[in-house]
Amino acid sequence: MNKLADFDNIISPKNGQNLVIVIDPGHGGSNQGALYDGYIEKEMTLTVALAMRDELLQYEQVEVYLTHETDVDMSIKDRADFAAQKNADFLFCLHFNTSKERNYFGAEVWVPAEGEYYAKGYSFAQIEMQDLTDTGLYSRGIKTRLGDFGKDYYGILRYCTQKSVPSVLIEHCHLDHEKDKGFYQQGDEQLRELGRLDATAVAKYFGLKSERLGVDFSGYAVPKTQVPAQRVAPDRTEPNLCRIETTEIREDTGEITLHMEAEDAESYILYYGCSIDGGKTWLPLEEWPRPHAWNSSLTEYDFTLTVPFDQELLLLARAYNGFDLYTESNSIPLAPIPDPQRLAEEARLAQEEALQERRRAQQDYEEIHYEEQLKEPVSSHVVKDWQIFCVIGLLLLLMLLLSFFMAKMIFLLRRGNKRR
Ligand SMILES: [Zn+2]
Incomplete structure (x- = not known):
């Protein structure tokens, strides 16, 4: 022992x-x-x-x-x-x-x-x-x-x-x-x-x-702790620093990378939490890095959030210290990130609409053309009827003139024969 x-x-x-x-x-x-x-x-x-x-x-x-x-x-x-x-x-x-x-x-x-x-x-x-x-x-x-x-x-x-x-x-x-x-x-x-x-x-x-x-365990090195002269009081104050800024916004995935600074002069930062709606709701708390000792936290940390598309955003963060007291950060308003799937769908629909429009125009043209084709023979037919009518008329007229001429010739020949 x-x-x-x-x-x-x-x-x-x-x-x-x-x-x-x-x-x-x-x-x-x-x-x-x-x-x-x-x-x-x-x-x-x-x-x-x-x-x-x-x-x-x-x-x-x-x-x-x-x-x-x-x-x-x-x-x-x-x-x-x-x-x-x-x-x-x-x-x-x-x-x-x-x-x-x-x-x-x-x-x-x-x-x-x-x-x-x-x-x-x-x-x-x-x-x-x-x-x-x-x-x-x-x-x-x-x-x-x-x-x-x-x-x-x-x-x-x-x-x-x-x-x-x-x-x-x-x-x-x-x-x-x-x-x-x-x-x-x-x-x-x-x-x-x-x-x-x-x-x-x-x-x-x-x-x-x-x-x-x-x-x-007889040789186990037990960590030494100094006997405190007074009662050791917990940290009763919130972290003294909590600040965020966006470093990258990926419009294709909806990922937002935040750079966060957090510090508690008397204890350490234990968790961080984020809200994308200005604090109405909060995402689950996450571990804040303490790589060197459990009671010594980093002052800066970068992390990535995935946010929903097409939504007005108001980013806000909280830094919790080891005694569950938190400080809220500055808020960052962000315009909605358009949903790439929706944009692609809309582009596809627009293309389809344009294609249909073109098809409709083509169809209209073809219909007009067809009607014209239909109208043309009708009018030429009418013209042809008139032509036939005229030709027949002319022929009848010619035949009539010829008949007159023949009749006159016969008459003249008869009269000549009588005189002789
Ligand atoms: Zn219990």
Whole structure:
């Protein structure tokens, strides 16, 4: 076991005695905790707690107690009293989370705000959070929360500090967010896996050994935390910077790339959110990059949104800090991006219309031409009838003249014959 008694943040077990761990499954009995989609928090925390106990019992020189092992009502104060009665070296309170607007995701560890309890909690929480984020969970951070009287908001942490028992409250993940569902929805075995993860973090923190498991954490380097002179207060102010500008608008895909600046001088940026309708509705929150440390965020980030076509846009963003306080950005009005599919369809229809128009014109021309063709023979026929009529008339006239001429000749010949 760790022999680092000179650091206040690391607990060295009482001489020769077993380490005493108390696990507090959050809620129980009529207090069901978070309820979502058929999941009941009190049942989940009990499953995790039992697995955590079973795993910790694999280590040497450890005693483990649960505040309750069945589904019963138990006050917060009774849980802390129970840990004090057992002379606990540490109490681990287990929970699952939900958020009012169903928009948060990730794991968080709440630690007591005062002195060595803060330092011990914070040192353990760093190991716990590292192990949780190694599974893919998003870190919401290691934090304190103060109530109205400036003391710890969470009763279990407040009572444990009063009873001189170091403690932390672990919110494993959110039951009401798509991004966290993969961490608990595969059945009880997955919950037991979380319990074993919690137990391993405890074993690392206390430098435990297990021959049965074949692990030895006695040389484990526990992160050190300075004991604060005053209560560690959470960040109570919104991020000091949140600004957006568009860097690219793709009319063919409707993708808009935004450059966002966000900063919180006292904590860090945890999430960013976007609205395309000026804040009437918001897209799901996304992770804001913290590549170097969980409590140190980048000040600039570029990301791409896909917006609907043919819609008036008013872009707006929010930057959330580690304590869920947000600042809204400047808004950017954008004219609708015409739908390329609609434009193509309209062009196709226009082309078709033009083609039909041409066809109609052609048809009209052909019809007129045909009528003219029909009219022409009729008129020539009429003309031809007149011609025939004239020719016949002329012939009759000629025949008449010829008849006169013949008659006259006959008459003249007769008279000549008489004279002779
Ligand atoms: Zn809870």
